Amino acid sequence: MTDFKSIISLALLLFAIYGLVTTAGIISERSGIVNIGLNGNVIAGVLASLLFHGVLDLSKEVAVNQEDAKFGIDLASLLISGLFGVVISYLFSIATITLKGDHVIVGTAMNILMPVVAFIVLYLDATNTGFFTPVTTPGKVAEIRMAAEGGFDWRNIVYFGIALVLMASAWAMIRFTKVGLRIWASGENPHALAAAGVNVHRTRYFAQMIVGFLAGVAGAMYLKLNNGSFTGDVGGIGFFALAMLVISQWRIHWAALVAVVFALIQSTLITMQVKLPVTVPKEFLEMLPFVLPLVVLPFFNYFKKISNVPKHDGLIYDAGQR
Amino acid sequence: MTNTKTENKTVKSNFSQFIYRNKKGLATISSVVVGLAVSCIVLVIMGYNPIDLISHLVKGSFSTTENTWQTIQTWSVFLILGLAVGIGFKAGLFNIGVAGQMVFGATMGYLFVYSHSDMNPGALIGIMTVIALVSAVAFGVVAGILKSVFGVHEVISTIMLNWIAVKLAKGLIERGDIPKTNSTLTPLPDGVSTTIGSISPYITWALFAAIVIVLATFILFKYTKLGMKIKISGNNMSAGKYAGFKSKTIVVGVMGLSALIAGVAAVTYYFGEVNTSLSPLPAGHFDMPPVIGFTGIAIALIALNNPFAMIPVALLFAVTQGPAALNGIPYGTPREIGELFSAIIIYFVAISNVFIHILTPKKVKDLYVRITNFFKNETIKVSTKIWVSIANIFTLGIYTYAINNWKWTQKKDKQEAEPQLVLNGGEK
Numbered sequence: 001m002t003d004f005k006s007i008i009s010l011a012l013l014l015f016a017i018y019g020l021v022t023t024a025g026i027i028s029e030r031s032g033i034v035n036i037g038l039n040g041n042v043i044a045g046v047l048a049s050l051l052f053h054g055v056l057d058l059s060k061e062v063a064v065n066q067e068d069a070k071f072g073i074d075l076a077s078l079l080i081s082g083l084f085g086v087v088i089s090y091l092f093s094i095a096t097i098t099l100k101g102d103h104v105i106v107g108t109a110m111n112i113l114m115p116v117v118a119f120i121v122l123y124l125d126a127t128n129t130g131f132f133t134p135v136t137t138p139g140k141v142a143e144i145r146m147a148a149e150g151g152f153d154w155r156n157i158v159y160f161g162i163a164l165v166l167m168a169s170a171w172a173m174i175r176f177t178k179v180g181l182r183i184w185a186s187g188e189n190p191h192a193l194a195a196a197g198v199n200v201h202r203t204r205y206f207a208q209m210i211v212g213f214l215a216g217v218a219g220a221m222y223l224k225l226n227n228g229s230f231t232g233d234v235g236g237i238g239f240f241a242l243a244m245l246v247i248s249q250w251r252i253h254w255a256a257l258v259a260v261v262f263a264l265i266q267s268t269l270i271t272m273q274v275k276l277p278v279t280v281p282k283e284f285l286e287m288l289p290f291v292l293p294l295v296v297l298p299f300f301n302y303f304k305k306i307s308n309v310p311k312h313d314g315l316i317y318d319a320g321q322r
Numbered sequence: 323m324t325n326t327k328t329e330n331k332t333v334k335s336n337f338s339q340f341i342y343r344n345k346k347g348l349a350t351i352s353s354v355v356v357g358l359a360v361s362c363i364v365l366v367i368m369g370y371n372p373i374d375l376i377s378h379l380v381k382g383s384f385s386t387t388e389n390t391w392q393t394i395q396t397w398s399v400f401l402i403l404g405l406a407v408g409i410g411f412k413a414g415l416f417n418i419g420v421a422g423q424m425v426f427g428a429t430m431g432y433l434f435v436y437s438h439s440d441m442n443p444g445a446l447i448g449i450m451t452v453i454a455l456v457s458a459v460a461f462g463v464v465a466g467i468l469k470s471v472f473g474v475h476e477v478i479s480t481i482m483l484n485w486i487a488v489k490l491a492k493g494l495i496e497r498g499d500i501p502k503t504n505s506t507l508t509p510l511p512d513g514v515s516t517t518i519g520s521i522s523p524y525i526t527w528a529l530f531a532a533i534v535i536v537l538a539t540f541i542l543f544k545y546t547k548l549g550m551k552i553k554i555s556g557n558n559m560s561a562g563k564y565a566g567f568k569s570k571t572i573v574v575g576v577m578g579l580s581a582l583i584a585g586v587a588a589v590t591y592y593f594g595e596v597n598t599s600l601s602p603l604p605a606g607h608f609d610m611p612p613v614i615g616f617t618g619i620a621i622a623l624i625a626l627n628n629p630f631a632m633i634p635v636a637l638l639f640a641v642t643q644g645p646a647a648l649n650g651i652p653y654g655t656p657r658e659i660g661e662l663f664s665a666i667i668i669y670f671v672a673i674s675n676v677f678i679h680i681l682t683p684k685k686v687k688d689l690y691v692r693i694t695n696f697f698k699n700e701t702i703k704v705s706t707k708i709w710v711s712i713a714n715i716f717t718l719g720i721y722t723y724a725i726n727n728w729k730w731t732q733k734k735d736k737q738e739a740e741p742q743l744v745l746n747g748g749e750k
Contacts, residue, residue, distance in 0.1 A: 095672060095673045106669060108668060109666075113665035233610065235609070235610070243485075283489045291482070291486060293479075293482050
């Protein structure tokens with residue numbers, strides 16, 4: 001029973017993270033920009049959350065053993081990380097939208113840059129002592145947390161709720177609002193959008209801001225998942241999200257379902273790894289989400305009716321080409 | 323009279339023609355320079371002295387003969403990686419999967435070496451090389467087939483294949499019949515390595531492979547029909563189709579070729595120096611695709627796919643990411659700084675087109691005029707003007723605050739005052 005409880009508890013948090021990052025990726029690609037640098041954005045969120053916690057702890061404004069106050073700080077750190085993610089997303093969007101750089105190359109640069117920046121800010125300085133000392137050794141995802149608690153964590157329901165609300169509002173925004181429709185159009189046919197008198201660049205910037213916010217919030221949640229330990233790397237959650245957005249065929253409501261499935265699989269794997277002496281072929285099951293897109297994409301390329309790829313996805317918008 | 327006038331004109335037009343012709347190259351060079359400058363600024367903010375750091379990097383790369391050979395080894399591996407990505411670029415394919423192809427090839431070779439460790443070392447190396455190359459090619463061909471037959475874009479498929487390779491490698495090595503100590507792989511058995519011991523234990527046949535591949539790619543794209551076909555179908559797929567080329571076969575073949583070169587890099591990189599800090603095959607290393615796989619992208623981009631231009635560019639990366647950075651502690655240059663350089667340079671090269679337009683004095687003047695006009699303009703609301711100025715002052719304030727209160731100005735106080743910081747949730 002405790003096994004079941006802890007699986008569900010972990011799955012809630014994992015769903016929140018996967019769902020948010022995948023939603024961020026979908027919004028980005030709906031606006032016509034392939035954001036491979038999602039992983040970097042998530043890392044930026046983790047970094048901001050860590051720094052926020054660090055600043056608060058340094059000033060000793062919060063009593064050490066107050067769980068509720070700590071949870072309040074955690075929730076506040078979600079907002080802070082989101083805002084920091086928005087700032088970082090400007091790095092990507094300036095290069096890809098205004099300066100018309102190749103999306104994939106800029107994304108690759110962001111993916112290499114952010115872990116290094118995080119590592120240098122956290123663990124290195126000229127005296128080699130570091131601004132923060134690493135809390136634990138580089139931990140496997142959530143193993144420490146599971147070993148320590150092994151039960152149901154009510155805080156995860158809150159994270160789950162926040163993620164669900166954010167995802168639902170993103171879905172509703174894309175579906176029903178004027179801005180969402182513009183984002184959709186800038187991914188399908190930006191020239192038509194420009195002909196209708198809408199500023200395509202501004203629309204895409206707005207979409208990237210949402211992307212940065214969602215990815216940053218997910219980063220702050222990742223810190224909770226990893227029990228406060230961070231070594232400048234989030235285990236490729238951004239790439240995982242890319243895989244999930246391909247599987248869900250650029251639809252947010254499908255992405256929610258896919259995220260539920262993968263969160264359950266992943267949490268079962270992690271919990272079993274801790275609880276049972278039997279060795280599960282973990283790596284091969286972890287491989288599954290990366291194999292599925294390679295199966296799903298040819299399938300959807302064959303059945304074109306179900307396929308839902310934005311038509312201007314990954315192309316550089318140049319007003320002179322109309 | 324008329325003669326002198328025309329001469330002047332031709333001189334002028336020659337100069338502008340020179341700039342116009344080498345527009346792309348000049349833009350790339352300026353973007354690299356700007357990238358280096360920005361990374362130096364970042365290092366200053368982090369509290370390093372960039373001039374010291376760069377001199378440390380150069381010294382660390384060439385101070386002793388050992389270091390020099392190590393640098394040459396890294397240089398040639400980087401050159402091979404750049405060529406692997408560059409061939410893909412020529413055919414219009416973006417092979418991000420170099421990391422995965424390297425990892426998969428190296429893993430297969432590693433497994434073979436351990437299952438047949440009682441064989442003659444020479445034969446072992448030969449068969450291991452073949453196995454590693456074949457498995458790397460197989461991995462690349464998968465992406466090529468997915469692209470040409472099923473229409474899956476190669477960027478997505480190679481990213482996924484990277485992670486598949488990493489997970490596969492981890493699973494195979496952890497579950498395989500390999501002696502392990504403390505979850506780190508034991509080094510390869512004696513005599514099994516691709517090094518050339520007669521020259522130096524640090525140099526492998528990567529050097530010769532690099533030279534051969536540089537010449538081969540140059541000849542392929544300059545003098546042969548096949549290279550022309552690859553270039554044409556890379557520039558314009560439908561033009562290639564109309565000309566009657568088998569474009570699908572070309573896609574698969576080029577992905578395979580790119581993966582083959584990546585496999586050469588894997589064999590020389592992972593099976594090179596035995597028992598040194600540069601031998602990077604611990605199990606934990608495979609938690610994510612190795613960053614070295616993405617260095618090739620930067621090199622190919624900066625060199626504009628020219629195989630000879632890749633030689634100096636690869637040297638730049640070998641100095642910043644090579645032995646001086648890897649064995650960083652004695653030189654005070656940690657490994658991450660090389661990656662910082664490379665990431666910032668890639669970022670600026672990606673937007674190098676801007677430097678063609680942005681660096682003219684006229685544009686800078688335009689910007690100044692725009693800003694002044696913004697505040698002079700009477701049709702813009704006063705409230706927006708105030709908001710914009712507040713935002714600017716705010717960012718300026720944050721900047722000055724950061725400069726004044728950052729750790730490198732108050733280093734000593736903090737070291738004495740602060741106890742070990744344990745983050746939220748850590749004490750449980």
